[in-house]
Amino acid sequence: MILYYKRAIKDILDNRFLNAVTIITIAISILIVSAFALFFVNVNDIMSHWKKGIRIMAYLKPGIPEEKISDIKVKIQGMNGVQDARFISKDEALMRLKKQMKRQSSLLEDLKENPLPDAFEIRMTTSSQSKDIIERLATRLESLPQIDEVEYGQRWLGRFTNIFNLLKLTGYAMGGLFFMAVVFIVSNTIRLVLYSRREEVTIMRLVGATDRFIKAPFYIEGLIQGALGGIIGLIALFVTFMFISFNMEQDLSFGFSTIRFLPPKVFCGIILCSMFVGWLGCYLSLKQFLK
Amino acid sequence: MIENQNKSSIIRMFHVHKDYGAKKALIDITLDISKNEFLFIRGPSGAGKTTLLKLLYLGETVSKGQVLIDGINLSRIPRKRIPLLRRKYGIIFQDYKLIATKTVFDNVAIVLEAMGKKRRFIEKKVRSVLRTVGMEERLHSLPPILSGGEQQRIAVARAIVGDPKIILADEPTGNLDEDSADIVLDLLKRFHTRGATVVIATHDKELIRKTSKPGGRVVHLKEGCLQKTTTSESGSDDSLL
Ligand SMILES: Nc1ncnc2c1ncn2[C@@H]1O[C@H](COP(=O)(O)OP(=O)(O)OP(=O)(O)O)[C@@H](O)[C@H]1O
Numbered sequence: 169m170i171l172y173y174k175r176a177i178k179d180i181l182d183n184r185f186l187n188a189v190t191i192i193t194i195a196i197s198i199l200i201v202s203a204f205a206l207f208f209v210n211v212n213d214i215m216s217h218w219k220k221g222i223r224i225m226a227y228l229k230p231g232i233p234e235e236k237i238s239d240i241k242v243k244i245q246g247m248n249g250v251q252d253a254r255f256i257s258k259d260e261a262l263m264r265l266k267k268q269m270k271r272q273s274s275l276l277e278d279l280k281e282n283p284l285p286d287a288f289e290i291r292m293t294t295s296s297q298s299k300d301i302i303e304r305l306a307t308r309l310e311s312l313p314q315i316d317e318v319e320y321g322q323r324w325l326g327r328f329t330n331i332f333n334l335l336k337l338t339g340y341a342m343g344g345l346f347f348m349a350v351v352f353i354v355s356n357t358i359r360l361v362l363y364s365r366r367e368e369v370t371i372m373r374l375v376g377a378t379d380r381f382i383k384a385p386f387y388i389e390g391l392i393q394g395a396l397g398g399i400i401g402l403i404a405l406f407v408t409f410m411f412i413s414f415n416m417e418q419d420l421s422f423g424f425s426t427i428r429f430l431p432p433k434v435f436c437g438i439i440l441c442s443m444f445v446g447w448l449g450c451y452l453s454l455k456q457f458l459k
Numbered sequence: 460m461i462e463n464q465n466k467s468s469i470i471r472m473f474h475v476h477k478d479y480g481a482k483k484a485l486i487d488i489t490l491d492i493s494k495n496e497f498l499f500i501r502g503p504s505g506a507g508k509t510t511l512l513k514l515l516y517l518g519e520t521v522s523k524g525q526v527l528i529d530g531i532n533l534s535r536i537p538r539k540r541i542p543l544l545r546r547k548y549g550i551i552f553q554d555y556k557l558i559a560t561k562t563v564f565d566n567v568a569i570v571l572e573a574m575g576k577k578r579r580f581i582e583k584k585v586r587s588v589l590r591t592v593g594m595e596e597r598l599h600s601l602p603p604i605l606s607g608g609e610q611q612r613i614a615v616a617r618a619i620v621g622d623p624k625i626i627l628a629d630e631p632t633g634n635l636d637e638d639s640a641d642i643v644l645d646l647l648k649r650f651h652t653r654g655a656t657v658v659i660a661t662h663d664k665e666l667i668r669k670t671s672k673p674g675g676r677v678v679h680l681k682e683g684c685l686q687k688t689t690t691s692e693s694g695s696d697d698s699l700l
């Protein structure tokens with residue numbers, strides 16, 4: 169086994185130029201594909217954050233007596249898809265507003281009277297966060313006599329999901345294309361290497377070497393190319409990512425969550441994928457070469 | 460049925476023909492070589508000596524007829540077993556067939572590596588074999604910078620390093636001065652004494668006269684046909700060729 173590794177590494181060094189080209193090609197492809205992956209991971213994050221944040225605010229008409237409030241609460245909680253309804257008095261709402269506005273909160277100090285209404289904040293169960301269910305619930309809430317207005321700002325979320333899915337599809341298609349291109353390139357490099365060593369391969373066979381013995385270093389070579397290309401591609405992505413996220417965090421803070429790099433699982437997945445590509449390229453050219 | 464004719468035959472050729480396109484390189488060769496024989500195949504250039512050896516290690520396949528090695532019919536051997544067949548042989552190729560990009564050491568070691576031998580064993584064995592052929596100082600050289608005779612000695616070293624059962628030597632001394640040639644021939648003889656079967660193809664009758672043991676067979680090949688077989692006692696009728 170060690171012998172195979174030694175031979176593989178020697179091979180790579182002997183064919184430095186070819187191998188460098190292959191590794192760089194793999195790296196660039198990995199960079200592009202994983203940039204897509206990174207984009208999806210973050211958009212997905214943001215979307216699920218929004219989804220989790222989907223809540224319906226039901227504002228009460230002014231002057232509803234306190235005893236009535238718990239009645240309404242029970243009624244709301246009995247509705248389909250509601251996980252929990254929390255009463256937010258207008259005083260509490262004002263407090264929250266002040267907290268959110270921080271520096272500008274002095275503006276609110278001068279208010280003689282609290283202009284905010286009492287409200288219920290309604291959270292949905294996870295299974296009923298679809299647009300339809302939310303809309304149905306909203307109409308039912310509106311039909312309650314004590315409720316003045318119902319608000320749920322995420323109407324556009326549905327449309328956004330569609331766009332996101334389309335992008336995702338494009339991402340997969342591009343990933344597939346790059347995959348094929350890289351397999352093609354790797355198999356061609358290995359073929360060139362094989363071609364330059366055909367005499368050596370013939371001699372090795374004449375002195376009793378098995379196909380396995382001859383092939384093993386090439387496979388290791390393919391795997392090393394894949395791994396190196398993957399790692400270099402991801403490092404390049406990481407550097408780009410750091411650069412972009414550094415600038416972004418200063419310009420526009422998202423307020424809810426910061427963007428993040430690929431999770432370790434995806435990271436490893438990409439490297440494994442890239443190694444697989446190296447292996448497959450090798451497999452294809454060897455299959456052809458050794459009939 | 461041919462399999463049972465002669466138990467001690469290690470190589471059997473039965474009505475073998477070999478054509479290269481229209482060129483008939485071998486015509487109706489029937490030849491038995493027994494275990495531990497020391498056999499010469501003699502013939503002028505183009506007689507088909509190299510071709511005959513190639514058929515034995517499946518460097519080429521027969522056009523007609525059968526070849527049996529150790530009782531195994533080569534036309535029925537599965538692809539996977541060909542490496543095992545080739546490990547029975549130590550082959551000194553007429554054109555040496557050294558790997559130009561590997562050092563002398565690696566060229567010889569590859570035989571043992573392919574067999575899966577341990578690194579330490581390989582190191583020792585290769586060095587000792589190279590010493591026997593007088594090439595231990597050129598361990599790290601690449602073959603193309605060596606002289607023809609030196610390359611030939613490397614080829615000999617590679618052929619014997621795996622302790623093969625059968626040695627096929629194609630003009631093994633073609634490029635050697637008399638002293639080096641004697642060393643190589645002594646080596647082959649030594650292997651023969653230790654039980655190996657040795658087949659030497661050559662056009663050099665001086666070599667045969669010098670080397671053949673009493674009673675050793677010489678097979679004469681001409682234009683692809685087996686002319687006759689002589690033994691070294693009756694070797695004086697060489698004039699017929
Ligand atoms: N691959 C081939 N294709 C076509 N013809 C071939 C091929 N190999 C050998 N021959 C022909 O077959 C004949 C026998 O060749 P072979 O190499 O066996 O001769 P030889 O006895 O080894 O000669 P020498 O002593 O010169 O090595 C020659 O006429 C040669 O031209």
Ligand SMILES: [Mg+2]
Nearest residue numbers: 508509510553
């Ligand atoms: Mg020849």
